[in-house]
């Protein structure tokens with residue numbers, strides 16, 4: 001049961017969770033990055049605006065192929081209560097997702113807002129079977145216990 005962990009992270013929290021899952025499970029890992037790097041201010045201006053409009057950024061790849069995997073684990077920071085534009089772009093280019101298992105997680109400061117609902121819907125619309133969605137506060141990203149619980153519950 002091999003998973004592909006796909007994530008975006010600007011300040012390291014989502015990366016920490018993704019890398020921990022990768023260490024503990026039979027998985028490959030793919031970090032998505034914007035072609036045009038965000039400045040600190042840019043994240044809070046155009047980044048949030050694009051997140052709210054559910055737009056995708058240019059990420060320099062055109063296809064995330066799940067043919068070799070049973071499961072996709074997708075991780076995003078919360079921007080304005082939404083997935084980031086980088087993750088939106090990743091969701092749009094998933095190939096061979098039909099009937100695969102999907103798990104989504106988000107890291108946030110105060111509240112995940114609509115992020116996990118949006119991820120669930122997009123994954124389901126692409127034909128995937130979403131077995132769980134998980135939110136981690138910034139502090140919880142440093143708590144391997146909560147990540148272990150997710151790994152167990154989602155059978156990763």
Ligand SMILES: Cc1cc2nc3c(=O)[nH]c(=O)nc-3n(C[C@H](O)[C@H](O)[C@H](O)COP(=O)(O)O)c2cc1C
Nearest residue numbers: 009010011012013014077078080081107109110111
């Ligand atoms: C542009 C921007 C928007 C954010 N919006 C929210 C938000 O709406 N709600 C929230 O709880 N945290 C928000 N945060 C905090 C991040 O979601 C949180 O720090 C997250 O763990 C960052 O993940 P990363 O370190 O992987 O980039 C925001 C951070 C940034 C940079």
